[in-house]
Amino acid sequence: MKITMAHGSGGRSTSELIGSIFGKYFSNPVLDKMEDASVVEGSGRIAITTDSFVVTPLFFPGGNIGRLSVCGTVNDLLMSGAVPKYITFGVILEEGCDTEDLEKIVASAAETAKEAGVIVVAGDTKVVEGNGGMYINTTGVGFVPEGMDVSASNCQAGDVILVSGHLGDHHAAILSTRMEISNSIESDNAPLREMVDAMKAAGVRLHAMRDVTRGGLGTVLHEFAQSSKACMEIREKDLPVSPEVKGFCGLLGLDPLYMGNEGKMLAVVPAEDAETALSCMKNSRYGENAGIIGEVSHEKDGSVLCHTPIGGVRIVSELIGEGLPRIC
Ligand code: MG
Numbered sequence: 001m002k003i004t005m006a007h008g009s010g011g012r013s014t015s016e017l018i019g020s021i022f023g024k025y026f027s028n029p030v031l032d033k034m035e036d037a038s039v040v041e042g043s044g045r046i047a048i049t050t051d052s053f054v055v056t057p058l059f060f061p062g063g064n065i066g067r068l069s070v071c072g073t074v075n076d077l078l079m080s081g082a083v084p085k086y087i088t089f090g091v092i093l094e095e096g097c098d099t100e101d102l103e104k105i106v107a108s109a110a111e112t113a114k115e116a117g118v119i120v121v122a123g124d125t126k127v128v129e130g131n132g133g134m135y136i137n138t139t140g141v142g143f144v145p146e147g148m149d150v151s152a153s154n155c156q157a158g159d160v161i162l163v164s165g166h167l168g169d170h171h172a173a174i175l176s177t178r179m180e181i182s183n184s185i186e187s188d189n190a191p192l193r194e195m196v197d198a199m200k201a202a203g204v205r206l207h208a209m210r211d212v213t214r215g216g217l218g219t220v221l222h223e224f225a226q227s228s229k230a231c232m233e234i235r236e237k238d239l240p241v242s243p244e245v246k247g248f249c250g251l252l253g254l255d256p257l258y259m260g261n262e263g264k265m266l267a268v269v270p271a272e273d274a275e276t277a278l279s280c281m282k283n284s285r286y287g288e289n290a291g292i293i294g295e296v297s298h299e300k301d302g303s304v305l306c307h308t309p310i311g312g313v314r315i316v317s318e319l320i321g322e323g324l325p326r327i328c
Contacts, residue, residue, distance in 0.1 A: 003097040008127025018125060021103050025110035026089065026120040038121040040086055045144040047082035049073055052137045056326050058101060061173045062186030063262075065136055066109035071189045071262055072328060073140040074116040075211040078196045079265065081150035082142030087113060088122040090137040094130025105134070116191035145200075154207040155228035159296040160274035162267045164195060164281045165289040166242045167217055168249065168259030174327045176248065185244050188286070190263030195284035199267070204277045208268040214328055215319050216258040220266050221304040222318050232304045234294035234316075242289075258319045260327050268296060 006013040023032075030038050053069040070087065077084040089109065093102065113120060118140065169188040176185055192211065199206060208228070210220045217239070221232040241249075241256045249256050263286055269277045274292055281290035299305060304316035 001099040003093045003095060003099060003102070003127055005095055005127055005129070007093070008125065014125065017099070021099070021106050022089070022123055022125070025106045026113075026123065028119045030119060030121045031123070040121055042085065042141070042143055044146070047077050047080045047142045047144055048139065049076040049080075050137065050139040051076065052135065053328060054135050054326055055174065055328055056133070057177055058105065058134055060177050060187055062169075063189040064105050064108050065134060066105035066107075067112045068189045068262055068328060069136040069138045070109050070112040070116060070118070071191050072213070073138040074118060074191045074193065075263075075265070077140045077142035078192055079150070079209040079211055080142070080144065081148035081206065081209070082144045084116060084118045084140055084142040084193065086121045086141040087118045088139040089120050090124040092126045092128060092135040094128055094133040096130070096132035097134055098132065102134070112191060116193045150206050150209050152208050152210065152224050152227035155224050155230050155232070155268045155296045156207065156270075157230060157296055157298050158271055159207055159268045160271050160292055161221075161232060161234065161294040161296065162269065162274065162277055162281065163212070163217065163240060163291060163293050164192070164265045164267075164287050165263075166240050166245065167212065167261060167264065168241060168245045168254075168256040170262040171216070171259035171327055172245045172248045175252075181248075183244060183248065185242075185248060188261050188263035190286045192263065192265050192286065195265070195281055195287050198280035198284050199277050202276050202280050204273045204280065205270050206267060207270070208266075210266050212261045212264045212266055214260045216256070216260055217266065218255075218257040218304065218316050219319050221316065224266075224268065225304055226302050228296070229301050231297045231299040231301055232294065233297050233299060233307065234304070235307045237309045238291055238293045240289045240291050257316065262328065271295075
């Protein structure tokens with residue numbers, strides 16, 4: 001079945017669509033009450049984040065816009081040190097959108113939410129004229145434990161920088177699909193709940209965390225360097241990039257340092273906690289290729305330096321512009 005303007009009328013077609021797809025997969029005691037606003041439990045410091053997802057194509061190797069829309073928001077909550085609890089799911093459908101596709105996307109979002117330990121507490125559906133497209137907005141709410149203080153401004157000289165796995169996978173997967181290049185590259189879109197929970201449980205002092213998304217690792221390192229007024233020094237030989245993505249980047253002249261992921265994170269921790277953090281990452285789902293990639297110093301405050309395999313040092317420049325839109 002195709003979505004028509006009637007599905008956005010607010011009448012019977014709308015309620016049938018909501019019941020048969022959204023209600024079916026997102027069902028939980030809070031949402032099922034179908035009130036104008038959900039009332040939920042919680043206290044203390046609240047973390048809130050919102051993100052809109054406009055990726056094309058809607059399905060790509062390794063994932064889809066539904067899984068992505070949950071991962072993106074849950075990971076942002078996790079990076080603030082919060083424990084994710086609730087998520088909202090607003091969808092804008094273009095006329096002509098296939099309901100079978102919509103159902104697959106919603107089912108995938110529901111499965112990802114379950115894995116990430118969040119429940120969907122509110123949602124909205126609108127239909128607009130168009131060409132079968134779909135856009136999703138998710139807002140996440142989490143609670144920050146007592147004493148937790150994770151911030152891009154907390155990086156200190158002597159701290160160690162870790163990344164949780166291969167760079168550029170999501171970006172390369174989307175580009176390959178769009179350019180109809182056939183290869184085995186898959187998006188890494190994944191919720192990082194298990195990994196962050198493991199580091200917290202092991203008592204790792206998490207100074208700064210950020211998920212590596214649009215703009216890539218280079219962009220996150222710049223944000224850390226500027227917020228912390230410190231220098232982020234990385235070693236090129238330690239940057240994890242899969243052979244497939246390395247080959248793909250070589251072919252197109254792309255730099256994995258600026259390519260987006262949707263299931264990788266950067267963590268900055270005191271040197272004494274680095275090995276524990278690394279083993280937590282490596283033993284978690286999605287973290288098998290994690291590695292230590294550098295250290296924080298005061299060599300050149302506000303900058304990112306990269307040590308090359310032949311013993312040189314280059315300044316990693318900030319990404320100017322973004323030539324590759326709609327990867328998330
Ligand atoms: Mg983020």
